[in-house]
Amino acid sequence: MILDVVAGARPNFMKIASILHAMAARKEAGGPLHWRLVHTGQHYDPRMSGEFFAQLGIPEPDVNLGVGSGTQAEQTGAIMQGYERLLLETPSVCCLVVGDVTSTMACAITAQKLHIPVAHVEGGLRSGDWSMPEEINRLATDAVTNWFFTTSEHANANLRRAGVDEERIFFVGNTMIDTLLANMDRLRAPDFVQERHLQPGGYFVTTLHRPANVDSADGFSRLLRAIGEGCRDLPVVFPVHPRTAKTLRELPDFPSNILLVDPQPYLEFNWLVKHAKGVITDSGGITEETTVMGIPCLTLRDNTERPETVEIGTNELIGTDPVAIKPALDRLFAGEWKKGRVPEMWDGKTGARIVAQLERLLA
Numbered sequence: 001m002i003l004d005v006v007a008g009a010r011p012n013f014m015k016i017a018s019i020l021h022a023m024a025a026r027k028e029a030g031g032p033l034h035w036r037l038v039h040t041g042q043h044y045d046p047r048m049s050g051e052f053f054a055q056l057g058i059p060e061p062d063v064n065l066g067v068g069s070g071t072q073a074e075q076t077g078a079i080m081q082g083y084e085r086l087l088l089e090t091p092s093v094c095c096l097v098v099g100d101v102t103s104t105m106a107c108a109i110t111a112q113k114l115h116i117p118v119a120h121v122e123g124g125l126r127s128g129d130w131s132m133p134e135e136i137n138r139l140a141t142d143a144v145t146n147w148f149f150t151t152s153e154h155a156n157a158n159l160r161r162a163g164v165d166e167e168r169i170f171f172v173g174n175t176m177i178d179t180l181l182a183n184m185d186r187l188r189a190p191d192f193v194q195e196r197h198l199q200p201g202g203y204f205v206t207t208l209h210r211p212a213n214v215d216s217a218d219g220f221s222r223l224l225r226a227i228g229e230g231c232r233d234l235p236v237v238f239p240v241h242p243r244t245a246k247t248l249r250e251l252p253d254f255p256s257n258i259l260l261v262d263p264q265p266y267l268e269f270n271w272l273v274k275h276a277k278g279v280i281t282d283s284g285g286i287t288e289e290t291t292v293m294g295i296p297c298l299t300l301r302d303n304t305e306r307p308e309t310v311e312i313g314t315n316e317l318i319g320t321d322p323v324a325i326k327p328a329l330d331r332l333f334a335g336e337w338k339k340g341r342v343p344e345m346w347d348g349k350t351g352a353r354i355v356a357q358l359e360r361l362l363a
């Protein structure tokens with residue numbers, strides 16, 4: 001029984017790591033599953049891909065579709081063609097996809113059209129914001145998914161509302177948090193921490209790459225000024241995503257306390273988060289990690305597909321208006337930020353729960 005595990009972009013890699021490790025452990029104990037790791041090549045820079053494989057002990061992909069960059073439709077088409085060719089040559093018994101990137105959606109649709117059942121890890125998330133490609137990917141993926149592995153009761157409720165039968169929903173927890181907990185003792189400081197004399201609790205981390213925040217030089221520049229000022233004189237470490245780097249080159253200047261660095265590998269990035277005073281981001285996954293680490297998180301978006309990070313965790317939706325950033329940071333500096341708790345089932349054992357269910361479903 002060969003099962004495909006699909007990954008394409010950076011936020012997929014920490015999610016598949018936990019599942020692959022759980023599958024390897026079961027195989028060693030005599031489990032029936034065999035798998036093929038399919039990398040679509042959506043992210044291809046070593047800093048966005050290869051370094052994550054190395055740090056997280058993910059084996060080399062069995063197949064790399066090598067699709068590279070392009071528009072949404074170009075990437076989708078290239079992934080579908082490459083994956084279809086693979087499945088026609090060597091079919092699999094199940095296509096397991098994770099998250100909400102273009103690779104997730106393209107492979108799910110391709111597999112289902114060839115009558116291969118689809119398992120979606122992190123199924124059921126909804127922001128309701130159709131302006132983001134990820135929301136379209138979530139809707140399209142879930143429309144062709146057989147088995148949903150979910151991270152929260154919100155996701156379960158979204159699926160039930162969409163008419164999904166209870167027996168197709170498996171509330172298992174969060175594979176991204178499996179990986180974080182498994183690596184907590186291995187986190188390590190990047191070299192610049194010492195060079196720049198960054199102190200625990202004495203700096204912020206920011207990541208921004210959503211088109212709405214970074215694609216216009218003017219809007220991006222105002223956001224950065226608000227972040228720089230709001231963080232007072234503390235350094236703000238900003239690992240720059242390739243998309244963001246393009247706009248940054250067009251900016252006349254930016255606040256002097258913002259420290260631009262390359263995209264960080266997994267262990268270094270999460271070390272930075274764990275020791276930060278706070279995080280300012282437009283990522284979804286990072287809001288889950290800050291929740292588990294108990295670090296205040298300001299999300300520069302109007303909505304989230306992960307409401308539990310706001311209701312239970314340390315995350316707050318600040319919106320995209322730069323004017324809202326300083327008052328939020330003032331509350332943080334005044335020690336008034338909520339403490340938060342860890343959501344149910346985010347306990348480090350999700351990968352094992354998924355593999356146990358897959359063995360049963362595919363038996």
Ligand code: UD1
Binds near residue numbers: 011043070243
């Ligand atoms: C993708 C995901 C997003 C995720 C993000 C995290 C989708 C729709 N979006 O967005 O959910 O939060 O990854 O990183 O799938 N590029 C490089 N090197 C690479 C990869 C990309 O330089 O290894 C450049 C591309 O040329 C392009 C830009 O980065 O200009 C964006 O890449 P793309 O894969 O289209 O989407 P992301 O913005 O990374």
